[in-house]
Every structure is written in structure tokens, then in C-alpha cells.
Amino acid sequence: MLNEFKDFIARGNVMDMAVGIIIGAAFTAIVTSLVGDLINPIIALFTGGIDFSGWFYVMGDGEFASVEAAQEAGASVFAIGNFIMAIINFLIIAFVVFMLVKMVNRIKSMADKDEDVAPEIDTGPTEKDLLMEIRDALVKQAG
Template sequence: MINEFKDFIAKGNVMDMAVGIIIGAAFTAIVTSLVDDLINPIIGLFTGGVDFSNLFWVMGGGEYASLAQARDAGATVFAYGSFFTAVINFLIIAWVVFMLVKMVNRVKASAVRPDDVAPEVDTGPSEKDLLIDIRDALRLRA
């Protein structure tokens, strides 16, 4: 059982996955900062400083100054602002990841030089071509 575990850990895919998770966690901190510290203030500037995450509707009635107060009081709230903020954050993160993947693909494409590409090798006629030639040669003999 220990040998099977060693084989499992030693596989390249597991190590690649671990590196991906670690890089993903670090990247998440960067993107979160980008969204919270740079993009959301710009959106707030255009919307007049409205904090979408604090938009809510109390379903059972009642008035609360903030979403946190309503939740602390145990009120049933429809927190549409939090959902809207999550959707905006997702779209921003998806755009950043798209741009990152696009950049990586461009770097990979520029790294492949024509010398690295194997030339096409002419393998000669196909099996079908050879059989047609044999058939034609047999017809000429007859």
C-alpha cells in the first residue's frame, strides 16, 4: 500500500496539480486585490458610490440600516446586491484569466520556431495506390 502511495505521489500529474493549486491560491489574492482595490472603486465612481453588496430587501418586513444588521437580527433577506457584486467579480476574474491564458498561448506560439517543427516526410504511395498499380499491371499481362 505504501508503494502504491509513492507511485501515486511520484506521478507528474499530481505534482502539476499541486503546483497549479498553489499558484491558483496566490493568483486569487492578486485578482481579489485587483477587483476590490482597483476596479470596484472605479465602478463606484461611475455609480455614485453605491455599494451594491449592501443592497437587500427584507422579505418579512422591517427596516435595517445594513445587510449585516438584518442578518444578525435573523431577518429573511433577499440580498440581490451581494449576488450582483459576485457576478461582477466573476466576470472580472474570468476576463483576467482569459487575458492571462491568451498571453501564455502567445508566448508558447512564439517559442515554437520553424526549426523545432519536424519536416513532413514523404512516405510514398499508399497501400491503395500500390494495389491499383498491381491490378493495372496484371491487366496488361492478360
């Protein structure tokens, strides 16, 4: 069983998956920072600083100043604003990832185009051409 596990871990696709997960986690931090620190402030500038996370409904009795206060008090909270903010953040992150993938694909296609346009090197006459020249020379000599 230990040998089977070793064989499973040693496969290339498992290692590729592990590298992808690690890079994905690091990329998540970058995208989260991009959305939270750069894009959301720009959106807040255009929307007048509207923060949807303050929109909530307490199911039952009680009034609370914030979602966090209601949740700490143990009240059932329908946090509409948090859900709306999650959707907005998802759309922003999806758009950023789309633009990143589009840019990477453009770079790949430019690299592929450069490989296709590589100049052909003149290698001279082929073996068949040389044999035909020898044949013609022998025919001339004999004739």
C-alpha cells in the same frame, strides 16, 4: 496499501496538480486584489459610487440598516445586491484571466515562431554525395 499510496503520490500528474493548486491560490489573491483595489474603484468612479451590496430584502418583519445587521439579527435576508456584486466581480475576474491567457498564448506563439525560423546549418555534402564523387572518380580513372 501504504506502498500504493506512495506510488499514487509519487506520480508526476499528482505533483503537477498540487503545484497548480498552490499557484492558483496565490493567483487568486492577486486577481482579487486587482479587482477590489484597482478595477472596482474605477467602476465606482463611472457609476457614481453605486454599491449594489446595500440592496436587500428582509423576508418577514423588521427593518435593518444593512445586510450584515439583518443577518446578525437572524432574519431571513434576500441579498440581491451581494449577488449582483458577485456576478460583476466574476465577470471582471473572467475578463482579466482571459486577457492573461491571451497574453501567455501570444508569448508562446512568438517563442514557437522563433524556433521555426532558426537558421539551417550547412553540414556539407551527405554520405551519398561523397560516395557518388568517389564512384565518378574511379570511373574516370578506369576509363
